[in-house]
Amino acid sequence: MDSQIDDLRTALGDRYRVEREIASGATATVHLAEDLRHHRKVALKVLHPDLTATLAAERFLREIEIISKLTHPHILPLYDSGEDSGFVYFVMPYVEGESLRNRLERERQLPLEETIRITCQVADALAYAHKHEVVHRDIKPGNILLVEDHAVVADFGIARALSTAGGRKITETGIAVGTPEYMSPEQAYDDDEVDERADLYSLACVTYEMLAGQPPFLGPNAQAIIARHVIDPIPPIITVRPEVPPNVAQAIRRALAKSQSDRFATLGEFVEALVAEGGEGRESEVKSIAVLPFANMSANPQDEYFSDGMTEEIINALTKIEGLNVVSRTSVFALKGKDQDVRTTGEQLAVSSVLEGSVRRSGSTLRVTAQLVDTSDGYHLWSERYDRELEDVFAIQDEIAENIVSVLRVMLSDEEKRAIAKVPTVDVEAYDYYLRGRQYFHQTRKKSLQYAREMFARAIEVDPNFALAYAGIADCSSLLHMYYPSQEVTLGQADSASQKALELDTESAEAHAARGFALWQMKRGDEAEKEFEKAIELDPRQFEAHYFYARQSFAQGDLDKAARLFERASKVRDDYQAAFFAAQSLAAMAREDEARAAYRRALQIVRDHLELNPDDPRAATMRAVSLCRLGQLEEGLEWAERAVAIDPDDAGVRYNVACLYSLEGQVDKAIECLEGAVQVGFGNRDWMENDPDLDPLRSDPRFQELVKSL
Numbered sequence: 001m002d003s004q005i006d007d008l009r010t011a012l013g014d015r016y017r018v019e020r021e022i023a024s025g026a027t028a029t030v031h032l033a034e035d036l037r038h039h040r041k042v043a044l045k046v047l048h049p050d051l052t053a054t055l056a057a058e059r060f061l062r063e064i065e066i067i068s069k070l071t072h073p074h075i076l077p078l079y080d081s082g083e084d085s086g087f088v089y090f091v092m093p094y095v096e097g098e099s100l101r102n103r104l105e106r107e108r109q110l111p112l113e114e115t116i117r118i119t120c121q122v123a124d125a126l127a128y129a130h131k132h133e134v135v136h137r138d139i140k141p142g143n144i145l146l147v148e149d150h151a152v153v154a155d156f157g158i159a160r161a162l163s164t165a166g167g168r169k170i171t172e173t174g175i176a177v178g179t180p181e182y183m184s185p186e187q188a189y190d191d192d193e194v195d196e197r198a199d200l201y202s203l204a205c206v207t208y209e210m211l212a213g214q215p216p217f218l219g220p221n222a223q224a225i226i227a228r229h230v231i232d233p234i235p236p237i238i239t240v241r242p243e244v245p246p247n248v249a250q251a252i253r254r255a256l257a258k259s260q261s262d263r264f265a266t267l268g269e270f271v272e273a274l275v276a277e278g279g280e281g282r283e284s285e286v287k288s289i290a291v292l293p294f295a296n297m298s299a300n301p302q303d304e305y306f307s308d309g310m311t312e313e314i315i316n317a318l319t320k321i322e323g324l325n326v327v328s329r330t331s332v333f334a335l336k337g338k339d340q341d342v343r344t345t346g347e348q349l350a351v352s353s354v355l356e357g358s359v360r361r362s363g364s365t366l367r368v369t370a371q372l373v374d375t376s377d378g379y380h381l382w383s384e385r386y387d388r389e390l391e392d393v394f395a396i397q398d399e400i401a402e403n404i405v406s407v408l409r410v411m412l413s414d415e416e417k418r419a420i421a422k423v424p425t426v427d428v429e430a431y432d433y434y435l436r437g438r439q440y441f442h443q444t445r446k447k448s449l450q451y452a453r454e455m456f457a458r459a460i461e462v463d464p465n466f467a468l469a470y471a472g473i474a475d476c477s478s479l480l481h482m483y484y485p486s487q488e489v490t491l492g493q494a495d496s497a498s499q500k501a502l503e504l505d506t507e508s509a510e511a512h513a514a515r516g517f518a519l520w521q522m523k524r525g526d527e528a529e530k531e532f533e534k535a536i537e538l539d540p541r542q543f544e545a546h547y548f549y550a551r552q553s554f555a556q557g558d559l560d561k562a563a564r565l566f567e568r569a570s571k572v573r574d575d576y577q578a579a580f581f582a583a584q585s586l587a588a589m590a591r592e593d594e595a596r597a598a599y600r601r602a603l604q605i606v607r608d609h610l611e612l613n614p615d616d617p618r619a620a621t622m623r624a625v626s627l628c629r630l631g632q633l634e635e636g637l638e639w640a641e642r643a644v645a646i647d648p649d650d651a652g653v654r655y656n657v658a659c660l661y662s663l664e665g666q667v668d669k670a671i672e673c674l675e676g677a678v679q680v681g682f683g684n685r686d687w688m689e690n691d692p693d694l695d696p697l698r699s700d701p702r703f704q705e706l707v708k709s710l
Contacts, residue, residue, distance in 0.1 A: 007033070015037065017034060018044060019033075028045045029045070040093075040217060042091050042094050047087075070583070071383060077092065078091070082367060099428075115207060123268070135195060150379075164420060188226045188229070188230075196267070197260045204252050204256045213240065289317045289318065292333060293333055294359050306597050307358070314401060357371060357400075407437070437453070437455030437472050446650060468501070470497045471510045491522060498518040517544070518533060554566075603630065620646060659691065662693055674694075684710075
């Protein structure tokens with residue numbers, strides 16, 4: 001053996017410094033070595049000479065190259081492979097831990113919770129590989145490495161590479177390409193029938209051993225063990241370990257069915273059966289996610305609206321799932337452009353997983369990359385690259401959402417499945433205009449709202465049946481009427497567009513919310529309330545429904561209801577306006593402690609927003625008011641002046657600054673600002689009559705005349 005190590009050192013000495021042998025198996029010997037190029041410890045696995053003598057090494061290495069593309073947190077990656085001086089080898093990371101085989105030799109049986117956790121993690125790895133058309137073929141305790149509570153699968157696809165490159169079945173040679181104790185019946189006798197269900201069978205054998213202390217079948221030699229797999233009934237695990245829950249015993253039994261068709265169809269079904277009825281493991285984890293803004297990798301920087309739009313659409317799809325907590329658009333976009341570790345992001349947003357990715361458009365083609373990352377350790381849970389035509393954008397978004405749901409093991413109702421798969425339009429050009437409109441709609445300025453409405457109108461020109469685009473026109477028109485009611489046609493557009501949206505899609509929460517907003521602006525409050533309630537019933541996480549319903553309640557003087565609705569809206573989305581108005585409603589009811597806490601939260605949200613949008617005058621005014629309400633008067637007034645300077649023609653900005661002056665007792669400045677707001681288009685009499693911030697002005701004749709003029 002020493003001479004073999006010396007020969008190995010001579011052959012590979014320019015790349016690897018071979019230190020010592022650390023393991024030996026039926027097909028290979030493993031050495032601890034140092035990768036001289038990358039200065040890292042590696043496991044150098046060298047195939048046995050009697051195997052390489054009949055092996056087509058070049059074909060073996062081609063198979064290994066395919067396997068090297070697998071990237072998953074529970075798969076040990078393949079660094080390198082090659083042939084030199086008769087040695088056929090491959091290189092993997094050296095893992096500071098132990099194999100499951102070592103653990104079982106020491107403890108024999110593992111606790112149920114740990115068994116299920118290891119099984120779930122290995123199943124995740126196998127499911128990922130199967131999706132990439134790679135079957136492991138040699139799942140056994142020796143190929144599962146344990147690093148603290150993290151299981152990693154090694155030797156992925158090596159058995160396949162060996163058999164493809166000239167290895168023969170165990171029954172023919174006695175060389176175990178696959179391991180008898182964990183080998184499915186079809187793998188031993190009919191290699192052409194081997195698929196992912198062979199890995200399922202092998203994993204079930206490992207799960208059985210973790211609980212029972214030995215594999216389901218043993219025998220004096222390989223042929224005898226294989227025969228038992230094919231013929232013998234499965235020994236009931238509860239006879240060895242009575243405390244095993246019935247659902248776990250039943251799941252293992254089904255996974256060990258002799259016929260492939262009698263087993264679970266997928267690894268995911270096996271895991272679901274294991275964790276059913278309160279089982280342990282992955283099911284107990286909190287399912288929460290932040291979808292970070294996808295990076296725009298297109299040559300044209302202006303295509304950023306498209307990558308932002310895809311991000312928002314994925315967020316919207318995931319928020320429809322009851323069993324998944326999704327961080328709001330506002331919170332994740334506050335991190336846009338910030339280069340920070342995903343674990344920091346997870347801690348900051350209090351999520352267990354993060355989705356990040358990129359979008360590249362080039363003519364009619366689209367490349368989208370996406371990766372789901374565990375924030376506890378930074379490992380990838382899932383990743384994929386999509387090279388498609390632009391028209392496939394909806395399918396890509398759907399697949400990303402479905403993969404997230406699958407990886408996080410969230411159970412979907414039929415309604416949730418339909419909601420994720422629902423395509424908003426049949427035309428990608430219409431969708432493109434819609435995304436442009438959404439980008440500007442979020443800015444809430446007069447010019448931005450006008451441009452957003454124009455983009456939604458263009459979307460409808462392309463696809464006259466685009467319900468969400470009609471809802472977008474209605475919302476833009478209602479907002480313009482609320483803040484800039486200079487043209488009656490604006491409210492008419494809100495009326496007709498919201499009706500059309502509902503005609504096209506009666507089950508759209510967005511359409512009902514848009515209709516409610518329009519009806520409120522038309523002073524049909526009772527009808528508006530019904531539409532808002534319907535929108536919330538259809539989608540409890542629909543932000544606009546909660547927010548505009550709250551605005552209506554506030555304007556009508558129902559402050560308690562407004563506070564509750566604003567609070568719900570701010571939980572759906574970390575929106576600075578919802579948070580600010582929640583605080584304002586509480587202050588108006590003299591709930592001072594709650595109001596101060598709410599103002600502190602609103603201030604933090606608006607600060608984050610202004611970091612990303614420093615020229616947003618509306619956000620600047622709300623920051624100013626929040627600062628003043630928290631006793632930071634000087635800084636607050638500075639922000640008020642800054643807000644007016646950003647956009648002197650914004651009526652909403654002037655109105656909010658007037659409120660600030662009113663609260664600080666500067667009556668003349670407050671009325672001057674109010675007069676300026678009315679001159680540039682502010683006309684919401686209901687809001688002005690019920691706004692508690694203006695209470696100090698109500699006895700002033702100038703204020704009374706101003707209200708009458710609206």
